[in-house]
Amino acid sequence: MTPIISVRNLKKVYRSFIPRMNVVAVDSISFDVNKGEVFGILGPNGSGKTTTLRMVLGLLRPTSGTVRLFNKMPQSLEVRKSIGYLPEKTTLYGFLNAFETLRLFGAMSGMSKRHAMERAEEILRRLDLGDARRRIGSYSKGMARKVAFAQAILADPELLILDEPTSGLDPLSAATVRTILEEMKSKGKTIVISSHILSDIQKMCDRVVIIAKGRIRAEGSLSSLLTREGYTRLVLKADPSQKEMVLKVLSDAGLSVERIENDTVELDKLFLEVLGKDGVGSCS
Ligand SMILES: Nc1ncnc2c1ncn2[C@@H]1O[C@H](COP(=O)(O)OP(=O)(O)O)[C@@H](O)[C@H]1O
Ligand SMILES: [Mg+2]
Known part of the structure; x- marks a missing residue:
């Protein structure tokens, strides 16, 4: 089966006017993500997660290496329609409210007005934003983050790419986000999550790469990475x-x-x- 995402020897050097100040943000990264997987990119701040995701999405040109999404170039229009993306930094129009934001996004994604409104109502209600008809400029950071998440999943995309999805969310909202992602997974959607929050990755992902300084340091299924061979944990009902x-x-x-x-x-x-x-x- 062809992977949904195929990344080979991806490298990004951010060039500076002063050559010794060049930053090798991503250094020869390769991985595949298969249909229906929840794939995690785990790494500390500055390890190259956002740079990798932006190259995967075709938003940033790699210095070298290749990316294929659905076996096509990431810039292809057809591919773009199948992707939902939550960027690391929430960028929304502060003068719109949550419904207007999603309605606009729905229209841009080619959704019918009615379908977009129904989806928006449902998602915002689940994220506890159902009555938030105030303009987004007056939202808290976490509320705006939830609207950005709603936008990423609105069109029910085949592939969802989420850069630090629970950052800035309270635990209740983070749990709702996780539940929604589990539901999407059960519908066969493919999900990529970057995070530096270890418990997030542990709770959500089937397979992970751990990156540091732009390089993959470990990869595999979460269970294989975390299993201590030869040891069994037993929880006894005993005082x-x-x-x-x-x-x-x-x-x-x-x-x-x-x-x-x-x-x-x-x-x-x-x-x-x-x-x-x-x-x-x-x-x-
Ligand atoms: N636009 C940019 N110009 C120069 N350096 C950048 C730029 N964006 C990111 N970097 C650098 O690239 C490295 C990786 O950054 P990033 O991909 O944002 O990491 P992460 O998402 O894992 O925190 C960091 O050292 C960061 O400072
Ligand atoms: Mg980042």
Whole structure:
């Protein structure tokens, strides 16, 4: 099967008037993304994620190397229609409200007015922006980010490219974004996410590349990268006071125990549970 994205030996040097100030932002990166995958590009600030995505999208000319999207050049009109893109920096018209923004974008994407409005209503409601008819210029950063995300998914694109999708979002909104992305994945959409937020990548991606200083340092399925061969984590319904007994049972069975600790939930899970109890910000 032909990959949806195919990147070969991609390199970007940002040139300066002073040659020693040239920046090699991306250095010989190659990867494929297959249909239906959620692919993560993980790396610290300045590692080349945004530069890579902009080259993949055909918005930035590579110094060398090739990009194919749907086996075509990224600039091709047909390809562009199949892509939703959330840029790293939110760029929206401050004088429009969220509905007007999406209606305009829908019209530019060739969607019918009615379809665009229905999609916009649904997505904005889910993102808890349903009643936000104020102009975007007065939105908080996170609210504007959600509108930009809504814009990226409005036309239900085959390929979604998201540069730091949850940056600036509260945990509840980030969870809604993740849920929407899971739904898109289940419909066979292909999704590429760049992030420096490790838990985001861990929660959403099937396969990742880890980049640093413009180079791929590790790649593979998340489960293969994170699995510690030969170790199994067991969560027991037992009180810490029963530790001795648990250890004895396991050692009698010839198993060695590396550590015993209380099981905990992640802070974001606790946060969502607490908000859920009070019925705050429900996002069905
Ligand atoms: N327009 C530009 N001109 C010069 N250098 C740039 C430009 N854009 C990015 N860079 C540099 O390229 C490197 C990679 O940047 P970027 O792709 O934005 O990384 P990331 O998205 O991983 O934070 C950084 O060193 C950054 O300073
Ligand atoms: Mg970036």
